[in-house]
Amino acid sequence: MLEILWLLLPIAAISGWFAARHSLLVQQEKNQQQHLPADYFKGLNYLLNEQPEKAVDIFSKFIDINEKEIDSDAIEMHLTLGGLFRRQGEVNRATQIHKNLLTHSALSPQQRDLALWELAQDYRRAGLLDRAEDLFGQLTQSREHNVHAYHQLLDIYQQEHDWEKAIQMAKELANISDEPLNHVIAQYYCELTALNKQAGADYEAIQLALSIDSNCVRASLLQSQLALTQGNHQQAINALKKVEYQDTSYLPEIIEPLKTCYMSLAQEDELITYLQHLFDKYGGISPMLALAECLSGKYGIQAATTFLTQELHKNPSIRGINYLIELSLTEENAFQTHLFLLKAVFNQLLKNKPIYQCKQCGFTGKSLHWQCPSCKQWNSIKPIQGIDGE
Numbered sequence: 200m201l202e203i204l205w206l207l208l209p210i211a212a213i214s215g216w217f218a219a220r221h222s223l224l225v226q227q228e229k230n231q232q233q234h235l236p237a238d239y240f241k242g243l244n245y246l247l248n249e250q251p252e253k254a255v256d257i258f259s260k261f262i263d264i265n266e267k268e269i270d271s272d273a274i275e276m277h278l279t280l281g282g283l284f285r286r287q288g289e290v291n292r293a294t295q296i297h298k299n300l301l302t303h304s305a306l307s308p309q310q311r312d313l314a315l316w317e318l319a320q321d322y323r324r325a326g327l328l329d330r331a332e333d334l335f336g337q338l339t340q341s342r343e344h345n346v347h348a349y350h351q352l353l354d355i356y357q358q359e360h361d362w363e364k365a366i367q368m369a370k371e372l373a374n375i376s377d378e379p380l381n382h383v384i385a386q387y388y389c390e391l392t393a394l395n396k397q398a399g400a401d402y403e404a405i406q407l408a409l410s411i412d413s414n415c416v417r418a419s420l421l422q423s424q425l426a427l428t429q430g431n432h433q434q435a436i437n438a439l440k441k442v443e444y445q446d447t448s449y450l451p452e453i454i455e456p457l458k459t460c461y462m463s464l465a466q467e468d469e470l471i472t473y474l475q476h477l478f479d480k481y482g483g484i485s486p487m488l489a490l491a492e493c494l495s496g497k498y499g500i501q502a503a504t505t506f507l508t509q510e511l512h513k514n515p516s517i518r519g520i521n522y523l524i525e526l527s528l529t530e531e532n533a534f535q536t537h538l539f540l541l542k543a544v545f546n547q548l549l550k551n552k553p554i555y556q557c558k559q560c561g562f563t564g565k566s567l568h569w570q571c572p573s574c575k576q577w578n579s580i581k582p583i584q585g586i587d588g589e
C-alpha cells in the first residue's frame with residue numbers, strides 16, 4: 200500500500216504543476232486580454248489627441264509586421280498601424296504591412312478591400328502611380344470603395360494630364376453616383392484642346408464640352424479663339440456673346456477679345472451698343488472702362504471723362520479712378536504733377552493686387568485658372584468684384 204502511495208506522489212506533483220501551469224497560462228492570457236485593450240485605447244487616445252508617433256509606439260508593441268499567422272482580431276490592428284505609418288511618412292513599412300496582410304486567408308472580403316485600399320494609398324503616397332492606378336481600378340468593383348476609388352483615379356489622371364482616361368472615369372463615376380460632373384467633364388474636353396495636334400480635333404473637343412455642359416464659358420472662349428485663328432471674327436463674336444447667358448461673372452474675360460473682333464470688322468458702333476448693353480444690365484468695371492475708351496476715341500476725352508466721373512460716383516473703383524487720371528493727364532492742367540504722383544501710387548496698388556479669387560478656398564492670383572491650383576476645384580476661380588476689382 201505504502202509503495203503505491205510513493206508511486207502516486209510524483210504523479211500528483213506533476214499533475215499539480217500542470218494544473219498550476221494551466222491556471223497561470225489562463226491567468227496570463229486573461230491578463231493579456233485585459234492589458235491589450237487598455238493599451239489599445241491608450242493608443243487610440245493618442246490618435247485622438249493628434250499624437251500619431253506615440254500611437255505608433257504603442258501599437259507596434261503588439262504586432263510583428265511580417266507575421267505569418269494573423270487572427271481576425273489582429274487584422275484591424277495591422278490596418279490601423281499601416282495607416283499610421285503612412286501618415287508618419289514611413290511608406291515602406293506601411294506598404295510591407297498591407298502587402299503582408301493581403302497574403303492572409305483569414306481576411307473577409309471587406310477586410311481584403313480595405314487592405315487593398317490602404318496599399319493603393321501607400322503606392323500613391325510613394326509616387327508609384329501605375330501601381331496605385333491598378334489597385335484603385337480593382338476597387339471600382341467594390342461596393343464600399345468604388346466612389347472613392349473613382350475619385351482617386353480622377354486625381355491621378357488629372358495629375359498625369361491623361362484627359363481621355365479622366366473623361367472615361369468621370370462618366371463611369373457619374374453613372375454610379377448622384378455627383379454632378381458634367382461641368383468637370385466639359386473642362387476635361389477643354390484640356391484636350393491644348394494637347395490635340397490633329398486638324399479638327401479642337402473643334403470636336405469644344406463641341407463635346409458644350410454638348411455636355413452648355414454653360415461652359417471656357418469652351419465658348421476656346422471657340423472664339425479658334426474662330427479668330429481662322430480669321431472668322433463674326434463667329435468669334437458669336438461665341439463670346441454666349442458667355443452672357445452662361446456665367447456673367449466671367450464677362451470681364453470677353454471684353455478685350457470683343458474689342459479686337461469688332462475693331463477688326465470696323466464695327467465700333469456695334470461694339471459700343473453691346474458694351475452699353477452689358478454695362479446697363481450687369482455693371483462692372485471692365486465694360487465701363489471699355490466704353491470710356493470707345494467714347495474717348497469717338498467723341499473725345501471730355502465725353503469719356505464726363506461718363507467716367509458720373510459712373511464712378513455711383514460705383515467707386517480703383518481701376519476706374521486710375522483710368523480717369525490717365526485721361527486727365529492727356530491734357531495740360533494745373534494739377535499735372537499731383538496727378539502723376541497719384542497715377543504712380545494707383546499703378547503700384549494695382550500691380551500688387553490679385554485679379555482672381557477661388558470661391559472655394561480663397562486662393563488669389565493674377566491669372567485665370569480653370570482648376571484652382573490650391574483646392575483643385577474646377578470653375579471655382581472668378582474675377583474679384585468690388586471697389587478694387589470688377
Ligand SMILES: [Zn+2]
Pocket residue numbers: 557558559560561562571572573574575576579
Ligand atoms: Zn481653391
